[in-house]
Amino acid sequence: MAFGAVAMALSACGTGNATSPSAAASSFPPTATPVPVELTVYAAASLKGPLDAIVLAYEGGHPGTKLTVATDSSAALRTQIEQGAPADVFLSADTANPQKLVGGDLASGQAIPFAGNLLTVIVPTDNPANILSPLDLARSGVKIVAAGDEVPITTYAAQAVANLAKQPGHPADFAARYQANVVSHEDSVKAVVAKIELGDGDAGIVYLTDAKGSTKVVPIEIPPAANVRADYAGVVMRASSHKAASQEFLAWLAGPEGEAILSDFGFLPPA
16 A cells, blocks of 8 residues: 555656656747848959859858849949948959958958959951951951950950060060050940950950850960969958858858859859
């Protein structure tokens, strides 16, 4: 009889102290839902090709983050930011434009290199001017389409032309002859490519990735000794409301995952 009483007492104690699975689960905090973040990314026109893949990969790996992208020439985008445009991240086809934002106290932190590029001459697929090498860019009557002075490709192209002038077989006034053949100055490197695609010019100097991205132009190699590397860099804007998320995106782009996507489109690793 005493044994039965003890057993009943123990059973009652066990029942009173046991915690049901649902009660145990309710004692833990719920899994946090990512706070939605929308980042506005201003990017150089020459990045237009890989941007769809970059956005898809980044948003897929970062639930709750949405990237809204606007492209134009790096100089135009930098000017828009200086005038108050609400960008979170600026991706430039050079290092000079991001550095101007850093120097103007408009950036949060330093510029981060994330890619590189090389230059090439392009001609329409039917090549009416019969341009076979960069030397032909100095031939009388050739119509060259270039970009405006503020567009990064113009600086790189000028360096390449100066290098070509030093190559064997090129006239000493090669650069002057090249400049005399320029018939228009476009707002971006994409606009240069578009003009050549339409046959509105005989040749232009663009990024190698732009040439690879078009089926309506033919690239003509610039000798390695004269070619120029373009270095791309990005910055996070000081006015951004999402600095941490912006810095995370820029670090991802400059890291192995971003580099792999950019490489698929012909870009070089960051310097």
